Amino acid sequence: MESVYLDYNATTPIDPEVVQAMLPYLTEGFGNASSVHQYGRDAKVALENSREQIASIINCEPSELYFTSGGTESDNIAVIGTAYQLRKKKKHLIVGAAEHHAVLHPAEHLHKKEGFGLDLLPVDAEGFASPRQLAELLRDDSALVSVMHANNETGTIEDIKTLADIAHQNGVLFHTDAVQSTGKINVDVKDLGVDLLSLTGHKIYGPKGVGALVVRQGVKIAPLFFGGSHERKRRPGTENVAGVVGLAKTLEIAEKRREADFTKLSELADYFIDSVSRRIPDVYFNGSRQRRIPQTVNLSFEGIEGESIVLSLDMKNIAVSSGSACTSGVTEPSHVLMAMGKPAVVSQGAVRFSMGRSTTKEKLDYVLAELPPIIERLRDMSPVYDR
Numbered sequence: 001m002e003s004v005y006l007d008y009n010a011t012t013p014i015d016p017e018v019v020q021a022m023l024p025y026l027t028e029g030f031g032n033a034s035s036v037h038q039y040g041r042d043a044k045v046a047l048e049n050s051r052e053q054i055a056s057i058i059n060c061e062p063s064e065l066y067f068t069s070g071g072t073e074s075d076n077i078a079v080i081g082t083a084y085q086l087r088k089k090k091k092h093l094i095v096g097a098a099e100h101h102a103v104l105h106p107a108e109h110l111h112k113k114e115g116f117g118l119d120l121l122p123v124d125a126e127g128f129a130s131p132r133q134l135a136e137l138l139r140d141d142s143a144l145v146s147v148m149h150a151n152n153e154t155g156t157i158e159d160i161k162t163l164a165d166i167a168h169q170n171g172v173l174f175h176t177d178a179v180q181s182t183g184k185i186n187v188d189v190k191d192l193g194v195d196l197l198s199l200t201g202h203k204i205y206g207p208k209g210v211g212a213l214v215v216r217q218g219v220k221i222a223p224l225f226f227g228g229s230h231e232r233k234r235r236p237g238t239e240n241v242a243g244v245v246g247l248a249k250t251l252e253i254a255e256k257r258r259e260a261d262f263t264k265l266s267e268l269a270d271y272f273i274d275s276v277s278r279r280i281p282d283v284y285f286n287g288s289r290q291r292r293i294p295q296t297v298n299l300s301f302e303g304i305e306g307e308s309i310v311l312s313l314d315m316k317n318i319a320v321s322s323g324s325a326c327t328s329g330v331t332e333p334s335h336v337l338m339a340m341g342k343p344a345v346v347s348q349g350a351v352r353f354s355m356g357r358s359t360t361k362e363k364l365d366y367v368l369a370e371l372p373p374i375i376e377r378l379r380d381m382s383p384v385y386d387r
């Protein structure tokens with residue numbers, strides 16, 4: 001077995017068909033989409049065709065789609081752009097406690113440095129936000145609610161439609177980070193009923209450094225960048241034409257494969273979870289078995305730090321990730337699992353196995369053979385594991 005990649009929620013390889021679609025715009029079709037000559041006009045046509053294609057797949061208007069450098073930028077523009085636009089009358093934000101840092105950190109920045117009120121919407125043990133709790137947190141001066149569609153660490157899929165409805169009943173805008181859901185489950189902007197939605201290319205076999213923010217018609221956000229008039233002045237800067245063409249191709253392919261991939265990954269994930277639980281004691285599944293993007297399997301191994309498991313598996317050419325961030329030798333428990341009420345020892349022992357197109361039963365069997373002795377050895381050394 002050469003290597004097993006199980007970190008598809010971090011990033012994916014580019015689909016060769018996507019590379020082929022992008023190549024002409026990196027070579028002879030290199031024009032600047034703002035130029036008036038033929039080179040520019042060709043680039044502009046490619047850009048606008050891609051915009052229409054993506055808009056039709058996710059069901060929004062092409063004029064509602066703004067291209068960005070990816071999920072982080074889209075999230076920042078959504079949170080900060082809305083806050084700045086409404087700050088004279090509304091200075092309160094509500095964001096999910098299990099959000100990605102691309103949403104949490106701008107919200108915390110606005111709170112700590114710019115005087116915005118901030119409430120974190122709690123999640124339950126499976127990672128779901130409660131509509132009732134959202135209703136309780138909403139205030140007259142709330143500007144924005146931001147809750148992610150699918151969680152990157154656990155895969156839990158939120159009931160965005162219901163949450164967005166509650167925000168709207170109170171006259172508050174709603175943003176969802178759909179970075180982990182787009183292309184994996186049905187993402188229909190109109191049906192979800194959100195005002196703002198972020199997506200990115202590189203989690204679904206597209207290029208890195210390109211994404212989009214959907215801003216519903218009539219919703220005003222303050223720009224964070226100034227310069228040219230690209231993307232209707234909301235995101236100035238020479239457009240990444242090849243990247244956007246790649247993003248459109250990525251979504252076209254993902255849409256065609258979506259249902260078959262979902263079924264295949266659900267079966268593989270179930271097989272993996274059940275096999276690990278049979279072979280290793282004191283393992284906990286984090287998230288929802290029923291409502292999650294199936295490629296995400298988050299397991300906690302009692303008594304061991306996730307980071308040690310990640311490093312041991314890496315030595316066997318198995319790539320996974322731990323939810324926790326290791327900064328200067330100190331492992332912080334995952335904020336997502338802590339928000340789900342997991343004790344620190346369980347959060348610290350979490351490992352995310354995220355599957356994708358190259359995952360097979362044979363590859364999982366290799367992991368299933370290597371994992372038990374690693375866990376056994378680490379537990380033998382663990383000062384906290386009590387057999």
Ligand SMILES: Cc1ncc(COP(=O)(O)O)c(C=O)c1O
Pocket residue numbers: 009010069070071072073075100102148150151152177179180200201202209211
């Ligand atoms: C849920 C979520 N939001 C945002 C991001 C950031 O996206 P990007 O890497 O495109 O900046 C990620 C990537 O890890 C993510 O998983």
